[in-house]
Structures are given as structure tokens and as C-alpha cells.
Amino acid sequence: MKQIAVVSGKGGTGKTTLSGSLSFLFKNHVMADCDVDAPNLHLLMEPKLKETHEYYGGKKAEIEGHRCTSCGICMNTCRFSAIIPGTPYRVDPYACEGCNACVLTCPEEAITLKESKSGDYFLSKAGELPLSHALLTPGEETSGGLIAEVRKLALKVAEQEEHDYVVIDGAPGIGCAASSSITGVNYVVIVAEPTISGMHDLQRIVETTRHFMRKFGIVINKFDLNTVKTDEIANWCNKEKIEILGNIPFDPEVRNSAIRAEPVVKNKNSAAAKAIKEIYYRLLDLI
Amino acid sequence: MKIAVVSGKGGTGKTTVATNLAWVTAAKKPVQLLDADVEEPNSHLFFHVKYTGETDVEILLPRVNKEKCILCGECAKVCQFGAISVFSTGVLVFDNLCHGCGACKIACPTKAIYELKKQIGVVKTGIIHEKLTFGTGLLNIGEPSGVRIIRELKKYIDETKTVIIDAPPGTSCPVVETLRGMDYALMVTEATPFGLHDLRLAVEVVKEMDIPMGIVINRASDDYTEIEEYASSKNIPILEKIPFDRDIATAYSRGSLFVELKKEWFERFEKLYEKIAGVIA
Ligand code: SF4
Ligand code: SF4
Ligand code: SF4
Ligand code: SF4
Numbered sequence: 001m002k003q004i005a006v007v008s009g010k011g012g013t014g015k016t017t018l019s020g021s022l023s024f025l026f027k028n029h030v031m032a033d034c035d036v037d038a039p040n041l042h043l044l045m046e047p048k049l050k051e052t053h054e055y056y057g058g059k060k061a062e063i064e065g066h067r068c069t070s071c072g073i074c075m076n077t078c079r080f081s082a083i084i085p086g087t088p089y090r091v092d093p094y095a096c097e098g099c100n101a102c103v104l105t106c107p108e109e110a111i112t113l114k115e116s117k118s119g120d121y122f123l124s125k126a127g128e129l130p131l132s133h134a135l136l137t138p139g140e141e142t143s144g145g146l147i148a149e150v151r152k153l154a155l156k157v158a159e160q161e162e163h164d165y166v167v168i169d170g171a172p173g174i175g176c177a178a179s180s181s182i183t184g185v186n187y188v189v190i191v192a193e194p195t196i197s198g199m200h201d202l203q204r205i206v207e208t209t210r211h212f213m214r215k216f217g218i219v220i221n222k223f224d225l226n227t228v229k230t231d232e233i234a235n236w237c238n239k240e241k242i243e244i245l246g247n248i249p250f251d252p253e254v255r256n257s258a259i260r261a262e263p264v265v266k267n268k269n270s271a272a273a274k275a276i277k278e279i280y281y282r283l284l285d286l287i
Numbered sequence: 288m289k290i291a292v293v294s295g296k297g298g299t300g301k302t303t304v305a306t307n308l309a310w311v312t313a314a315k316k317p318v319q320l321l322d323a324d325v326e327e328p329n330s331h332l333f334f335h336v337k338y339t340g341e342t343d344v345e346i347l348l349p350r351v352n353k354e355k356c357i358l359c360g361e362c363a364k365v366c367q368f369g370a371i372s373v374f375s376t377g378v379l380v381f382d383n384l385c386h387g388c389g390a391c392k393i394a395c396p397t398k399a400i401y402e403l404k405k406q407i408g409v410v411k412t413g414i415i416h417e418k419l420t421f422g423t424g425l426l427n428i429g430e431p432s433g434v435r436i437i438r439e440l441k442k443y444i445d446e447t448k449t450v451i452i453d454a455p456p457g458t459s460c461p462v463v464e465t466l467r468g469m470d471y472a473l474m475v476t477e478a479t480p481f482g483l484h485d486l487r488l489a490v491e492v493v494k495e496m497d498i499p500m501g502i503v504i505n506r507a508s509d510d511y512t513e514i515e516e517y518a519s520s521k522n523i524p525i526l527e528k529i530p531f532d533r534d535i536a537t538a539y540s541r542g543s544l545f546v547e548l549k550k551e552w553f554e555r556f557e558k559l560y561e562k563i564a565g566v567i568a
Contacts, residue, residue, distance in 0.1 A: 005550070010298070010327045011296045011298045011456050011457075012299060012456075037456075037459050038295050038456070038457055038458070038488065040484060043480050043481060064548075077389070079347075079389060080388070080390055080434075094464075094467075097367075097388065098367055099368075099388030099390050100366070100390045101389050104390055105393060111456040113367070136459060138458040138489075138492045139492055140460060141432060141459060141464075144431075172429055174327070175326050175431060176402050176432070179429075194540060195542075196539075200329075201329075202326055207428055208428060211429070222536075225537060225540050226540040226541065250536070255479065255506065255508075255531065258481060259479050259508075259510060259511045262482045
């Protein structure tokens with residue numbers, strides 16, 4: 001079984017357009033939506049919910065008001081500005097990282113760490129296609145741990161039901177969520193866009209992917225929107241010996257299918273669909 | 288007045304709205320534009336910024352003095368992030384897991400732990416023109432969280448000016464950090480089912496923080512009206528609609544402000560500002 005992750009240095013490059021289409025093209029696979037902060041893949045598939053699991057990723061400090069003498073020691077200890085002075089002192093749950101430092105210093109033993117729910121993860125079925133996905137509780141730290149659960153669930157189903165591939169819609173960016181989406185996968189597809197920041201975003205995600213020593217190739221989305229930038233990206237890839245898997249044109253049909261909540265490849269005649277199909281065949285060759 | 292420009296996720300046009308709004312408003316009054324999208328800041332690409340200040344953002348990483356360490360294991364026991372391990376040969380700190388919280392140092396009975404500074408990013412400030420000042424944060428590759436960079440960046444807020452902050456995408460921790468203390472949240476969304484889904488999540492956060500908000504629909508079109516229906520059901524005003532337009536997309540790809548393309552757009556963004564100011568006043 002092979003794992004393929006689709007990522008981008010930044011959101012909005014068309015990552016879900018591509019992975020949504022791949023979910024339609026690939027046969028005998030499981031999908032994993034690792035963009036737990038803003039999961040969108042399920043919108044393209046109308047899946048039926050099969051399982052829900054709660055995810056407890058971290059802890060939060062809690063102050064027992066009646067024990068607190070308002071001495072202020074915890075506030076001076078906390079390096080995350082999470083303690084709000086008053087009678088009694090309080091913890092701002094959005095700022096608290098659950099690090100334990102205040103618990104150790106409170107002379108009244110008024111503070112404890114409590115498990116806090118950081119999200120849910122789900123298994124769904126879109127027809128025959130299993131989809132594992134999640135939703136981070138708003139305001140929580142974007143969590144590599146929750147992404148790891150989504151991937152674990154996808155792998156488990158893939159093994160049980162003997163699927164050939166796990167296709168991962170990765171988290172955007174270069175932070176810990178993006179890293180959790182690509183560790184240990186067999187191939188990474190990086191989606192780039194030809195904008196003034198596109199080259200820079202691309203270099204950062206390539207650096208991250210190389211850091212994890214994964215095989216990867218690049219797709220340039222909306223390549224005809226700015227051919228100067230596209231050439232710049234292509235030249236850079238050439239120099240760095242990075243394979244360009246394909247170019248997807250700027251195609252109004254992408255947006256039309258998004259409005260219908262369908263993967264764009266369903267409309268076989270659209271220019272974007274044709275390009276994505278080529279990319280899919282190229283991918284099959286490579287992995 | 289402090290306005291945060293928020294979107295459920297990346298690529299909806301948040302930076303487009305923040306930069307264009309800052310530019311138009313600064314034609315009349317002093318504006319401070321801050322880019323809090325510290326993982327991938329790109330507001331600066333739309334301007335010629337003359338940088339005047341740069342500050343490193345640092346965290347403290349624990350180090351162990353072998354002479355004093357008795358290998359008791361207390362440090363590893365209190366660490367909530369698995370960032371420190373005690374072996375028979377010594378103590379190992381995993382820097383990329385460490386949040387720099389200091390709990391291990393507090394717990395160590397022999398005071399064997401001391402701390403070293405590590406730079407996790409920078410905050411840069413500068414001037415675009417007389418009435419438009421700028422600040423941005425940048426998180427280093429491999430660092431887990433940009434929250435601290437955002438907190439540093441927000442220290443530069445000048446309350447005497449109109450402050451416009453380009454928030455990070457999503458609805459997680461860094462967005463909440465950005466929104467804290469803001470007077471208004473300008474929600475940018477696009478007219479697709481994806482846009483609506485992400486908008487709902489973002490609205491939940493802003494509601495909970497009790498900040499007034501309004502919506503700008505980007506890439507608007509008449510064949511998808513669900514955003515309008517949702518907004519009116521929640522009593523959130525729709526302040527502006529930017530059409531799906533190849534010229535605007537091309538302007539963005541070149542790093543140009545689209546309010547400069549047509550006078551009409553400049554005026555519409557002036558009105559957008561007036562609408563927001565009207566709510567806060
Ligand atoms: S250290 Fe303990 S007693 Fe002192 S203010 Fe904090 S919670 Fe209250
Ligand atoms: S657990 Fe850590 S982050 Fe939370 S309030 Fe205590 S010291 Fe601050
Ligand atoms: S500073 Fe905090 S996170 Fe780092 S090793 Fe010590 S206890 Fe763990
Ligand atoms: S708590 Fe201090 S003495 Fe104990 S193992 Fe850790 S560093 Fe060594």
C-alpha cells in the first residue's frame with residue numbers, strides 16, 4: 001500500500017481541487033483529509049458518517065477559585081500570558097498551552113491540568129470510498145496529533161479492506177500540521193501557483209519536504225494566469241532537478257464545479273480536467 | 288480602531304482585501320497595516336516597504352549541567368510535550384518539541400537546568416508612505432507555532448491610527464491570538480460551498496469572542512447565493528462583493544493593488560471603510 005500526500009506552501013492554491021479530483025480518479029484507495037483546520041474534501045463527496053472519535057490532544061490549566069490567594073506567582077511563571085489577574089486569578093483557555101509550569105509553582109496547589117477536547121475525527125463512506133477526516137475545535141492549536149489520528153484511521157481501514165493507496169489532502173503551510181501530513185508518505189505532490197508569492201511559498205514547502213526526505217513532484221495550478229511567474233517556477237525546478245508533474249490552466253469550470261460541490265474531473269471536457277488526468281497517469285507511473 | 292481581516296482558510300482573498308483597504312484608507316488618514324499571517328506573510332509584496340526596525344523573537348530552551356544533574360527524571364515527568372528525556376547517560380532535550388515553558392527548570396531539584404535563547408522568527412516594522420506604516424512577522428521553518436510571533440507583532444499596535452491586521456488563515460490558535468482585543472472582524476469568503484463551510488467555522492470563533500463583524504464576498508457570482516442567505520440568517524451584514532474577475536486575479540499574481548485598476552474600486556473600498564467605521568463609532 002502506498003501513501004500519497006497533496007500539499008501546498010499556502011492555502012488557496014488549488015490543493016483540494018486536485019486532491020478532490022484524484023479521489024475520483026484513483027481506484028481502490030482511502031482518502032484522508034488532513035486539513036483539520038478547514039476540512040473541505042467531504043464537501044466534494046457527500047459521504048455518510050460511519051464513526052466519530054473524540055480527540056483529546058492537550059491539557060489546560062484550571063484554577064480552583066476558593067483556594068487562590070491572588071498572590072500572582074502563577075502569572076509571573078506563565079510564559080504564554082495565559083493567566084488573568086483578579087480575585088481569584090483565572091486561566092485564559094485560548095492562550096494556555098497546558099505546560100504545567102503554573103501548577104508546579106502555585107503555593108496553594110490551586111491549579112490542576114485538565115484534559116481538554118481539541119476536536120473530533122471521523123470515518124465516512126462516499127459510496128465505496130472510505131474517507132477519514134476531522135474537525136479541530138475552533139481556537140485550538142493546529143494539531144499535528146489530530147492529523148496523525150486521521151492518518152492512522154485511514155491506514156487502518158486501508159489495511160482491513162485491502163486498499164492499494166491512501167491519498168492525503170495535506171494541511172497547507174509549513175508548520176507542524178503540514179509536517180504531520182507528509183511524514184512517512186511515499187510521494188508528495190506539491191501544488192504551486194504562479195503569483196508574486198508563489199515562488200517563495202514553493203521554496204519553503206520544498207525545503208520542508210526535503211527535510212523529511214520524501215520523494216516529490218510539482219503541479220503548477222492556474223499556470224496561464226502569469227506565464228512569467230510560471231516560467232520562473234519551471235526554471236527553478238529545472239535547476240533543482242525537481243519534476244513538474246503537470247500544469248493546470250486557469251479554468252472557470254473549476255469554480256463552477258466547486259459551486260456544484262463536484263470534483264472538476266467529472267466534467268471530462270474541461271481544460272483543467274484534462275490536465276489533472278495527465279497528472280494522475282504520471283503519478284501512477286511514478287509510484 | 289483595530290480591524291482584523293479574517294478568512295476561514297487561505298486563498299480566499301484576505302490579503303487582497305487587507306492590502307487594498309489599507310491603501311485606500313491611508314489616502315485620508317494614518318493607517319498601520321500588520322501582517323499576522325506569520326507562516327506565510329505576503330502583504331509586503333504589494334508595497335515598497337522601507338524597513339526601519341527588526342526584532343528577533345526568541346524562546347528559552349533548557350540545557351542541563353551534567354555536573355549537577357542526578358538523573359532523577361523529574362524534568363521528564365513534568366514536561367507535557369515529551370520534549371525532555373532522561374537516560375542513564377544523561378538528559379536529552381528535543382528542541383523541536385520544546386515549547387520553552389520552563390516547567391522542567393522549575394521541577395529540577397538540583398538546579399541543573401539553565402536556559403539558552405533560541406530565535407524562532409522575526410518581527411519587522413517599516414514605512415510604506417507617510418500615512419501608511421507596516422509591520423510583519425515571520426516564523427522560521429520547522430517551528431511549531433506562530434502565536435508568540437503574533438504576540439510580539441501586536442506590541443507594535445499604534446492605537447492612534449487605524450490598524451488593519453491581515454490574520455492567519457483558519458480558525459485555530461493563531462487566529463484567536465490575532466483577534467484578541469480587535470474592534471472589528473472583516474470576514475472574507477468566496478462564493479462556493481467551501482467558502483460557506485469555512486465561513487461558518489470562522490463566524491463561530493468571532494461570535495464567541497464577541498467582536499462585531501461584516502462579510503466581504505470575494506469571487507462573487509449570482510449563481511451561488513447561499514452565503515447571502517446564511518449571512519442574513521445570522522444578522523451579519525454583507526459589506527461588499529468583489530466579482531470573479533480575471534483582471535483582479537492577474538493583478539494579485541503580479542503583486543499589484545486592484546483598487547488602482549479602476550477608480551470605481553477605489554471608491555467602493557472607501558465606502559467599505561466607512562461602513563466599518565460606522566459600526567464601531
Ligand atoms: S499562584 Fe496559585 S494562589 Fe497564587 S494567584 Fe496563582 S492560582 Fe492563585
Ligand atoms: S499551564 Fe502553562 S500555559 Fe497554561 S496557564 Fe499554566 S503556565 Fe500558563
Ligand atoms: S521547557 Fe517545557 S517543553 Fe521544554 S523541555 Fe522543559 S518542560 Fe518540556
Ligand atoms: S530534574 Fe534536574 S536533576 Fe533530575 S534528571 Fe532532570 S535535569 Fe537531572
